[in-house]
Amino acid sequence: MFKAIGNGALAAVHFVWRWSVPYNSRNRPIDAVYAAVWSTRLDQEGIRNILQEAFPTIPRDELPTEEEAIRRLVRERLSPGGSSSSSSSSSTFQDESDSASSDDSSVTQADKDEAAEKQKLLDAAEETWEHLPTNLRSLLASLNAQNLETKLTSLLAAPFHTPSGRRAIRRASSGVRRTLAMWRHGFRAAVPRTERVLTNVFILFLVFSACYPDVAAGVLGERSYNQRSIGGRIVTLCQLWFLWRYPQHSLWLLFNWSLERLLGAFVGSTAYALAAVVPAVHEAYGKTWFRGMMLALSMTWQVGVQFSPAVRDYVVRLVTRRQMRRLREHKGGEEEQAMDWDEADRAINAELMAIKVFAARDKAAAAGDGDDAEAVPVRVRVERYIQYTACYKLGRPADQLVGLLKDDLEGIVNTYEDYQSTSPTAAPSSDGHVExxxxxxxxxxxxxxxxxxxxxxxxxxxxxxxxxxxxxxxxxxxxxxxxxxxxxxxxxxxxxxxxxxxxxxxxxxxxxxxxxxxxxxxxxxxxxxxxxxxxxxxxxxxxxxxxxxxxxxxxxxxxxxxxxxxxxxxEKKSSGGEEKAKVQSAPAMPSNIQESRREEKEGQAFGP
Structure with a gap:
């Protein structure tokens, strides 16, 4: 009995701990595994070593080394549920559905669900297929990341870019490269020494910012502030510890995290601390004008520090659209006259092709021009990365760093969508990845x-x-x-x-x-x-x-x-069906009644 009680208590403690802030804020062992994916060996020998394990029947010298050729080989040999195509699967299940009886409807529905699940896998990136060997999935993801960086460089060579659009793509590309470099080579090798020193100084500043407002509240005697904030300060210091222990704790990551926890209240907390130690500020602290001024300052600081990147991105998008419209309308320069806007629109639409559409194309044209990785749309590469990353349950610091990388990738896609929105011709509908x-x-x-x-x-x-x-x-x-x-x-x-x-x-x-x-x-x-x-x-x-x-x-x-x-x-349909049945059976009732009455009269006639 005591053993059962002890086991129940341990289970309860374990359950509470798994839902605690320290447990959920921690770094996870899978973080190192995820970071190691991007440093997979990508020379020809390394690629063939991995492919040799997955395809032992193919001679080593016949194994492909280009990404798109590897993907076609994976779809041909290791496709989920066999090698049948999605179209044949759909027609087969449609025929079964047409010929099935009502007794087999549940089986047919199960088959349809299985076919839909299989089609969903076929529409996704190959590195998300869980039945593939882990090293093969890592190889595909790493090749996609490497070719994504190459793609971002080649995008800037297009002649139709506007000045603001080019700057937006260049800024987002820089963020993508820095993050991938930290995963491949480590924080110390990828980040300059000056930035590493500033990162450590910023961490000390955040620790100080987490403590001094509560000291000031104690001096001013506002107990409600301390009662509300002490628990949050403990959580903040706990999360900051895990961020510092995360290997890729870049200054940009720390800054974005601090916006959620500390920096937003910096102006208000500083005024609060000054009111505790400076008599003049303390005297004005309780007056109405000081209260209104601090509210305005706090709002201004909060909006400025929290939303400056978001406001910048939205303003740049508006400027990009305006510049693109003017570039399309202007006919005065030689460069503009030489611009083939039909060809430019085709190039823009091609870069915005979603992975679902790209995967549904014919196998021979699945990579555009043969095995050219440059022909793969940038949106396809972005969605491949996002779908593969969704397979990992990362720790909170790693997940937040991935979120920052996703913002950069979304900014690149948004720039091309802004270009597309200014086209006079209707753009093809895109069923892209959306969370x-x-x-x-x-x-x-x-x-x-x-x-x-x-x-x-x-x-x-x-x-x-x-x-x-x-x-x-x-x-x-x-x-x-x-x-x-x-x-x-x-x-x-x-x-x-x-x-x-x-x-x-x-x-x-x-x-x-x-x-x-x-x-x-x-x-x-x-x-x-x-x-x-x-x-x-x-x-x-x-x-x-x-x-x-x-x-x-x-x-x-x-x-x-x-x-x-x-x-x-x-219930309404059921009641409607019953009423309809009653109406349909109503005309037969008089004949039945007449027949029963006739039998009754005949019985009376032959009676005693």
Whole structure:
């Protein structure tokens, strides 16, 4: 009995720990495996060594060394579910569906589901096929990354680029190359020494930024701020530790992480600290004009530091479209007159071909001009990388670095879409890769509702109110930006929600609600210690569960409403069928009644 109780307690502790912030913020062993993929040996001998293991029946000197030829060989020899083509599979299952009886409908549906799953695999990148050897998948992914870098260089040679579009592609390409270089060669070899020193200095600055606001709050006596923030500071320092231990902790990665945790509140926290140590600032601290000024400064800083990259990208896109329209309309220069815009539009549309369309082409034309890797569209290479990366469950620092790389790749695709949007001819429809957006927009709705209540509850406290208003506005907009991006996953949105919102949800119950009910609840030392301890524990062990639970609740409600709607529709159809049957059987009733009455009369006639 005691053993069972002990095992149950250990299982409960293990369950709680797996949902804790430290556990989910940690680096994972798979991170090193993922980084090693991009340093796969890509010379002819290395490629043939890997292919020899996967295709032992093919002579070594006949094995291909070009990426697209390898992919065709994989599709011919190692295609999922056999070598039958998708078209023959579709026709076979269509014939079976037409000839199947009603008793075999469930079997036919299962066959259709299996065919759909197989077609989904055939439409995906070959490196995502789990039945392939691991080293072969790594080879394909690494070849795609290498040829992607070559492709980004060749894109700039096209004559139709606008100045802003060329700069956007060059900037995004630089980010892609830096990230891949860190994975291939390591942080020390890929990052200059000066940047490495600045990275360490920035880490020390972030540690200081995580501590001094709570010291200032203690001096000013705003206990509600300390009660709400101490747990978050512990989480911040924990995440910063794992970021520092992550091998590829670049300055850009640290900066983007700090926007979610520390830098956004830097101006407000600094003014708070000055109010604690400078008498003049402390005297003006409680006045209305100072409160309004700090709110304006906090909002300006938050918007400036959080959204400067996003605003820059959207402005550049608008400028790119305008420049492209003017370039198409202008006829005065020799270069513009020599430009063949029909050919340019065909080149732009070709680069935006999705992987699903590319994979469905004829095998002989699957690589464009033979085995030329340059003929593979840039969007295909981007989607190959994204689909392959989705096969890994990376740690949080690695996942955030992948998210930054996805932003760069999306920027390149967006530039070509801006070019395409200015074409006078209709562009072909593209069924490209897009991450699910419904869960991300649901988190945006939760953000708005949560921060509206938090701002209302903290209105009587100047510093906390200013911080929460600026912070809440920024979080809602930032979550909406993530929701609109096509390559950012719901996992990235949940990470942002956990880092910037979950603590405020816990604060609604453990800080806002007690203060709203009783403004002096924290005056008691016992209440302050108890509520602070509860806030710390809840932040550490409950913050990670909030986003999945909210999404699961909404999905459950949606599924329940759909089931109820289907049930009601089925009942209506059933009742309609019964009424129809009654109407159809109604004309037969008089003849039956007449026959029974005739038999009754005959019985009476022959009776005694």
């Amino acid at each position: 699910p957006r419904a869960p991300k927009f649901l988190l945006v709705a939760f953000d708005v509702a949560i921060f509206a209540y938090v701002c209302y509850s903290f209105y009587p406290q100047p510093f906390t109110f200013n911080t929460v208003v600026a912070y809440g506005t920024v979080v809602c907009v930032k979550q909406a930006i993530v929701a609109c991006k096509r390559y950012q996953t719901p996992k990235s949105a949940r990470r942002l929600f956990t880092n910037m919102v979950s603590i405020n949800i816990i604060g609604v119950f453990l800080v806002s609600t007690p203060v709203t009910v009783d403004r002096h609840v924290l005056d008691s030392d016992f209440n302050f210690v108890a509520l602070t301890l509860a806030m710390v524990l809840a932040t550490l062990f409950l913050a990670e569960t909030i986003a999945p639970l909210l999404l699961a609740l909404v999905e459950g409600l949606t599924a329940g409403c759909g089931w109820l709607r289907r049930k009601m529709t089925g």
